[in-house]
Amino acid sequence: MDNLVSTEWLAAELGKPDLVVLDCTTYLPTEKGNAPDGFRSAHLPGARLFNIDRIADPHTDLPHMVPTPAHFAKMIGALGVSNDTRVVFYDQHGLRASPRGWWMMRLFGHERAAVLDGGLPKWQREGRPVETGDAPDATPATFIPDMVAKRLAGIGDIKRIVRQGGGEALILDARSKARFDGTAPEPRAGLPSGHMPGAASLPAADIVNPDGTMKDVATLKALFAARGADGERPIVTSCGSGVTATVLTLGALRAGLPEPSVYDGSWTEWAGRPETPKETSAS
Known part of the structure; x- marks a missing residue:
């Protein structure tokens, strides 16, 4: 199927x-x-x-x-x-x-x-x-x-990836670029915008056509490659609360990449924790 x-x-x-x-x-x-x-x-x-x-x-x-x-x-x-x-x-x-x-x-x-x-x-x-x-x-x-545990990532996994400088895995963030950059507010009250150090922005909306269909395979491959997805380094997808991250997971499979894991807590969990590092485009 x-x-x-x-x-x-x-x-x-x-x-x-x-x-x-x-x-x-x-x-x-x-x-x-x-x-x-x-x-x-x-x-x-x-x-x-x-x-x-x-x-x-x-x-x-x-x-x-x-x-x-x-x-x-x-x-x-x-x-x-x-x-x-x-x-x-x-x-x-x-x-x-x-x-x-x-x-x-x-x-x-x-x-x-x-x-x-x-x-x-x-x-x-x-x-x-x-x-x-x-x-x-x-x-x-x-x-x-x-x-299938490898399809799920937790905050401990993300902390390790960030601590190691991103070499272990590529974090792809499905939120809007403005939320990723820290220039637009998060939809959840009291939550700062920004991103995890080393993460790359690939808004879920960018891999979907205006009619709500997913973009063609060649376009998907180019979009993922431009963010550093090379088919070798594992990918972890993230977003605001673990929903649109799965759009990227589906898109990665369509592009012929190994299946990413999904950070379920995503930015809502990461940004809400005092000990986690956060960056903005100005930082």
């Missing part, structure tokens, strides 16, 4: 018993609206809502952190996903948060997962059918997780 599927492909596969379609959308604190209301307004036929704020670690103040394997298995099983299920994630915004769901499936050992290129907006522009209201309860399924 390809990691990125087209609306044409999905339209032909909808309704097959081994396929589950999940809306994985998130809104920044500064944005109006929320994922459940957006889902009720319009969703793909038969889709269910993958709520990243609920399918998360309930024992931390950090936003939508990865849950334990047991908690993930319970939540994803309740959505009707088993180890034999093909899962396609889409986004109400195009291609922004949907890779988070795709990456979580991969983190817990499930490779039969994909992202819908262009998301709900492309689907609707093409005049394809949608449904409204809440999704009916799914028939529960059994999902047995097999966590």
Whole structure:
């Protein structure tokens, strides 16, 4: 199963018993609206809502952190996903948060997962059918997780990379260049902007076309290469809270690079810790 599927492909596969379609959308604190209301307004036929704020670690103040394997298995099983299920994630915004769901499936050992290129907006522009209201309860399924630890990075990993001067791995930051530089505020109140020493800026928006589809492979290769991705040094992706970092992870795979790990706590965790070094473009 390809990691990125087209609306044409999905339209032909909808309704097959081994396929589950999940809306994985998130809104920044500064944005109006929320994922459940957006889902009720319009969703793909038969889709269910993958709520990243609920399918998360309930024992931390950090936003939508990865849950334990047991908690993930319970939540994803309740959505009707088993180890034999093909899962396609889409986004109400195009291609922004949907890779988070795709990456979580991969983190817990499930490779039969994909992202819908262009998301709900492309689907609707093409005049394809949608449904409204809440999704009916799914028939529960059994999902047995097999966590692939190398796909997840923690703050200790980032501290080590920064301390060693970046030679161990390349940190790619998916936030806007202005937030990376420290010239624009973070969307979370009280959090300074800036970046980790040695990190490189590759905004997730730069690898996505205006229509919400991912850029072509040649362009992706050039964008990653320009930031120092050479296929040899491992990559760790980061962002504000571990969501758009996964857009870069998907893009790196599309570009033929080894799969990056994702720093789940991302800038929200790093910037909120007093002992971590932070830089701005002026520092």
